[in-house]
Amino acid sequence: MFYLRRAIAPNVYGKFTCRIPRSPVIPNNIQRFYAKKSSKLNKKPVSLKPVTFTIPNYTSVSNLSNLLNVRIEKLVRDLTRLGFSDVSHNYILSREYIELILQEYNYEIDDRVSTLTWENVYAELKSAVNPKNLERRPPIVTIMGHVDHGKTTILDYLRKTAVVAQESGGITQHIGAFQIETPVSGRKITFLDTPGHSAFLKMRQRGATITDIVVLVVSAEDSLMPQTLEAIKHVRASGNELIIAITKIDKISKRERDKAIDRVNNDLLSHDISIEKVGGDVQVIPISARTGENMDLLEESIVVLSDLMDLKAENATNTVAEGFILESEVKKTVGNTATVLITKGTLQKGKVFVCGNTYCKVRSLCDEGGRAKLKALPAEPVEVLGWKELPQTGDEVIQVKSEALAKKYVAKRQALVQSEKHAGDVKKINEQRCSEALLKQRQDGGEDGDESSISEDDVKAMGPKKINFIVKGDVSGSVEAIVESILPIGNDEVVCNVVAASVGSPNENDLKMAKITNSTLLCFNLHDISNDIINNKENVEVKRHNVIYKLIEDVTEILTENLKPIYETKQVATADIREVFDFNVKRKIIKVAGCRVTNGQLTRNALLKVVRGDGEVSVFDGKLSTLKQGKEDATVVKKGNECGVTFEGFEGFEAGDKLIVYEKVKVPRFL
Structure with missing residues (x-):
């Protein structure tokens, strides 16, 4: 809803506003009436209350010109001046552009529409942090690094399961989440195993965002690799604490081990990683997940760093529970399931949660081993059943009081998502109409509908x-x-x-x-x-x-x-026309070229050119119609042999012309 005011002829009778019944434009008869009264009676300008006017979400240029009572030619010129390109009468304008145009035409807009978007629609459901309810929680640790540097092998050692054997191609292709109790300190640690392949960029970004500590795995054999550098960027962007784990030291002899570790340290320093060796705060721990060497030291380092970070969260039952979707899938036996990492509050069976464009009344909770649970505390990953629709990975989960409230907020978010989708559709429609107008203009400008004059431009215009x-x-x-x-x-x-x-x-x-x-x-x-x-x-x-x-x-x-496809021509044979013969076949004179093959071989239905003089002028480009040796049909005539040939739709050859036989070879193309 907007309040619109417009100044009318201020140099005559001052600024005033008029109540607008439907359009924000003041009719000309009302303008003349007040101008006449003002000039004759010398009265003060009459002011009318502003009207509440609803601006449409989308409208065309022609509709807007009628709405503003402005000639469409002038409106198009003004839009071009404002930076719009390729504007026509059916160009669709969004609400933001309409507001810009109204301001340009001296309308005062009082925007009272909420700035609610589909990204922040659930923000009001969250509760403020209560310091009294804060309690220590386990650290959330993400294992990151390059492909095949031993990330999953570390987790395999920690939870004593053969994770690597279950992965296709030997690489992790999902975010695995589980919680372990360290054998050394007895403290709980939640681990996220993010994929290392470059295709899983967003998944790794998400892993670095919701975590507390990143264990960056670097192979002692390869040092820093592309995905390692990418992980370093994510860590810096997220502000997480960092621990470096140099893996595969068991594959290097003890004599070469120190050199390999020094190489990794130097590479880390060259990328501005302040390791403890030079007085920084990033721990570097050489380990072997296969033999277990220094694995207890890695666990101890994670626990000590988490104590220094003083990680806490609310886990009271009356606190609004929040979390993130780590993974979701459809299982045949139970339907829609999702792995949720709790970041605040307590997730309990029977509670209702909203997430993205769906909601869930928790039917059951399971840990990573498939064991049923009654509740889940902060930093604990659980598999949740009961989703109406499958949630998307990375979406935030927020607890609500009832299913009715969940449906209300989900519907509100879906409406905002649909509005954004419409904006994208409008953009495509404008581009398509612009392309169609351009094609029509070129077709009208062509001679006698010549398609060749527009073929290349058509392809560019259509995309x-x-x-x-x-x-x-x-x-x-x-x-x-x-x-x-x-x-x-x-x-x-x-x-x-x-x-x-x-x-x-x-x-x-x-x-x-x-x-x-x-x-x-x-x-x-x-x-x-x-x-x-x-x-x-x-x-x-x-x-x-x-x-x-x-x-x-x-x-x-x-x-x-x-x-x-792109083809290049390859010459395969040549022949000379030595004589031209006329044959009477069924009262029809047919011209036959008597030829001698000078190079290669002449085949039936071959592609060829008939050239004249020094070979600069081509008088025919096509196929052979017949190929004979004597009175018999021939399929192939080799070098040095004579033959008679005719051409498809061409009899303008002369003695002395040359035949150049060629073939089209497809050129390999690459993206």
């Missing part, structure tokens, strides 16, 4: 070709990482377009959508896909992968195949 994919994965974090990895693939000719992405095995609806949109189904880490889906009658291509970099390579290959 690159979209290759559609539908992504299906085992968990939401993997789906998110896959989408983020394949979307940037492409160039000016072809781009990757994700039509849909969701968790779970593909079904009939996915097949129908893939058929309609001409999409390829990408299935990641799914082992229960039915044969009816794989060998579907719709001829939809289904790609299955367990390792993400293989999936990325497959998508790149598909896009490469859709690049516009």
